[in-house]
Amino acid sequence: MTHTPTDQPTRRASGAVVPVLAFAGIVVAVMQTLLVPVIKDLPQLLDTAPSNATWVLTSTLLSGAVATPIMGRLGDLYGKRRMLILSLAVMVVGALVSALTSDLLTMIAGRTLQGFAMGAIPLGIGLMRDMLPREKLGSAMALMSSSIGVGGGLALPLAALIAQHADWHALFYGAAGLGALSILLTLLVVPESPARAEGTFDVLGAIGLSTGLVLFLLPITKGSDWGWTSGTTLGLFAAAAVVLVLWGVMELRVKAPLVDLRTTARPAVLFTNLASIMVGVSFYVVSLVLPQLLQLPKATGYGLGQSMVVAGLLVAPLGLTMMFTAPVYARLSAKYGPKVTLILGMLIIAIGYGAGLGLMSAAWQSLVIAVVLGAGIGLAYSSLPALIVGAVPASETGAANGLNTLMRSIGTSVSSAVIGMVLANTANNVGGVAVPTMHGFRVSFLIATGAVAVGLLMALFLPKPNRAPQLRATSEEEANLARAEEVLRGFRGRVLDASGAPVARAKVTLIDRRGRQAGATVSDEDGTYVLGVPSGGAYVLAARAAGHGPLASSATHAGDERAIALDLALPGETETVTA
Template identity: 40%
Template sequence: MLRSSARQRMPAWAVITVLCLAGTVVALLQTMVVPLLPDFQQLLGVSAEDVSWLVTATLLTSAVATPIVGRLADMFGKRLMMVVCILLMVAGSVVAALGGSFAAVVAGRALQGFSSALIPVGISIMRDELPREKVGSAIAVMSATLGIGGALGLPLGGWLFEKAGWEVIFWLSAATGVLLLAGVLAVVAESEVKAGGRFDYLGAFLLSVALTALLLAISKGGSWGWGSEPVLLLFVLTLVVLAVWFPYSLKVSQPLVDLRTSGRRPVLLTNAASVLVGFALFANMLLSAQQLQLPAGTGYGFGLSPIAAGVAMIPSGLAMVLFSPVSGAMINRFGGKATLLAGSAVMAAGYVARVFFSDSMAAVILGATVVSVGSAVAYAAMPSLIMANVPITETASANGLNALLRAIGTSTSSAVVAVVLSSVTAAHAGVQLPSLEAFQDVFWIAALASLAACALVWFIPRPEPVPAEAVPARLPAVTPAGESAETVVHGCVLTGEENPLPHAVTTVLKTTGEPVDWSRADAEGRFSLALPGPGEYLVVATADGWVPRSRIVEFPGEGHEERIHLRHRLSLTGWVLRDGESLPGALVALTAASGEFVASTRTDRSGHYELQLPPPGRYVLTAVEAETFHTYSRKVITTAEPAVVNLDLVGTALPRD
């Protein structure tokens, strides 16, 4: 059904401000407790191993919640899921502040992890609610808030602890969450782009188990031992569960993560690059803070306190915000691919420079700032690339998956940095400390990760330009993006016999040739498409093994469900003849050039045969006369187009041995 509603939109600046505040809050929550971990050991009476759960609990919850919340946001409403996440974040902050015990603080930190889903959901809201020309710059600003929030979190947490105690950190988080909730309710409208459908509970459970096992192994590998039995068992559990989850997600009607869409080349390469960019970003934060805090007597440390080191990192966070307009302009002018490529290249150059220039505090801060600028540009480009290559009704879940992969990159970075810094050490005042070579080794690793991201991005295909006037315009009755709510049309793709066509792809274009949206049907042939409004559109449907179909469709304002029929299979057809006479009942067999059997059939009374068109490739087509058993074979090459191949046994048939 197509639902259309005109809504009063809030000013774009107000929506951007509230959503960017959400990104800042997320970054603050992730970093404010980090400088206090040593103090929590005495305050809560736990060991250094136990206190690390204050970070691990948030990491695990955010990893599990992000893809699940993203999918629920696409199904039931993005603002609704933002509200739910903020309420859970506030509840966690209150529990941690009032609990007074280690278990309560860990539980509160776990609930705070739901806030991580605010960023991908907020980015998808920007796509739905803002004018098209402002989306790129808005995403860039929101991505940059991760930097300023992370940079401010370290000194702010330490300062609040010294002035008012550790509980005030969680009370501040709760108060900020309440203000954020009020802002979302007042400014952010609920998007009309809702896919509906059924939630994949089993897929969510399997993915949650796999992610928990993987991130727990990565985060605890250093303290438990990478070769220890618990860590190895966690890695094995991850592989086993993923081996079940992948085929299940390909088979289920409406999976939590659409692997077919995620496997498309632009999405797959962007997500792979996101892991590497996340790795390089977090290495910058970890290395810079640690180097600034090492004793000055080492010759490469500067003896700063944790708070002072956090203050020294503020310029790198501010640089991300200052360069966000540049990132947005680059996305609008050159596209997401060029922007991500440029950002990754700047990160690589910054790390190479840090290998050779780290002999002064100014050099460390400048090097960290250069890497942060590249991170800001790269982080702004990734959501744009993802949303440009997935259906509109899947933007939140697709961004959630991308955010999850970035988190895996940051977690891996933390583990690698810990291993290298603890392995390559030098003695100072009787204490083993990370050596300068350890920092340089990680700089090189991060530079290689950035260059590997560049290599992946290079192979992302460029989008084809849209012609100004592709066909004579019969314009749909729509208004410019951001001025009215998008509407969602539902339908199904069927065969001529009314059977559903699973995983059929439906694409909608304006009658001027401008792309609108596309969707992959579920296992029952159902699809959802987001349209700018009612009107006439060009609809193209296709499925593996079927002749595609296209037509102009009038989508009315409401009460309409589109049924698309693909009536003709792609086939390999022809006649089996002898001396121009048809041979009824002849056997026709198709085998692959490598020897595998593909299909067989018999000719009808007119000597005609029909086989389902196999995948493009080289094959051997063989005919066997029914009465004499004379045979004839010929090589054929199939493409994605129907093929007609006649087999004439005249002069070529050989008697049966």
């Protein structure tokens, strides 16, 4: 069934939209970080073996990885606000299930439902693209993208405080309350986006991707328990490769795929996603290493002897610094483009980890490392959605950002598995307890530095930077010119009525020779539109607006790096014109 797009949002976006959407992202991060202070106590709390207790964390990771691209695509098709509310509602149900149980299987089921909230990040970014003016878009997307780190940084000391002084189930009641508040604020403040992708939901594609991701992430998260060379681990990796290859072949043949792999293969999207994996790795290493270093007793000779709450407070600036870099990012990106800010962020992360190798002997040094790494990770995270948004059609924003968020999740999963293995293999056995060593911490920081170096290489391969989509224009004409410059290969022009006057908020859709939608946008207040093309060939530009007849105009693009000027003149309500 083809979903009919709406041309207008139900309400005008207010100034509260950005903080409300960012709050949703923070709620998701809180849900993820919630159990970090009680990880070591989970086997006793759930009366189970340590290897079973890890499923409480693994289940959330797996469901989040599956839900992220699927919820992004559903948002593109049926409404991003609707799917954002659904994601948060499923999380609230999951939190309440976990709050009411100490049974392992029930807890895993609750945590699996909580993972669905991960879809909120790409959906929030998609909503911002659809309804915010250009001058506000950059800092807004940066804040939304970094909210996952902000929430994690803020939740750590708070969760530690609750875990120390109250029943641990209170953590889940708190998460459910935050989720319910986020749903209420979204209903009150955030209008539904007018943008819709055409086509139907690719159910087989969703099943294939979900199966492939579970088969891939399961051995990554459980490999250290099962053994990296065990038949189970290697068999699951092999099965994942087969399923994902078959899924990719199928997606290339489907008319309306869950993930448009041709778009994903564009250098601007491909290298951004590869860099995202490395940013995810670098973000998680510091989150794993610093709290352990701070809490180890001083008797070890290198532990800093801090309480759980103080350790949380010392690591919290990691998230807070990420939040404060959002406006800095917007200014830098407007001047130099998101590619440059991504490279700058990567360099700062490398400096932070390099300095961290020699700054591990005092609590204040951990604070310095957290601030430097927070600034670098904040800049890198903020650049990623801008690079994706600048490279895909508006109708694919949710799905494309969902895939990008998934790449970061894969990075954190790989990081968790590798660093966990390093710390376990380098630990000292003291009275039957494995105690991480300073050597293990330093090797972990070296791995993070290596990941950043690879990410930096990926960032350098990105195509030459265009003007960022969040460029602050000094006049309407400059804004339209800058927007046209974003699309080097495509069509641009104005949507006009029968008298030659501009038509605002007209829906312009690009259709390829096979009848598939290749892009869609909504015209600006002065009638300006810009649409990129994936390749050269014959296209049809279909335009429609309330009070006007529809127009279908044929056009051909040679596929070179230029934007062809093409104005679209809509007829009156009673006429229909085909050019």
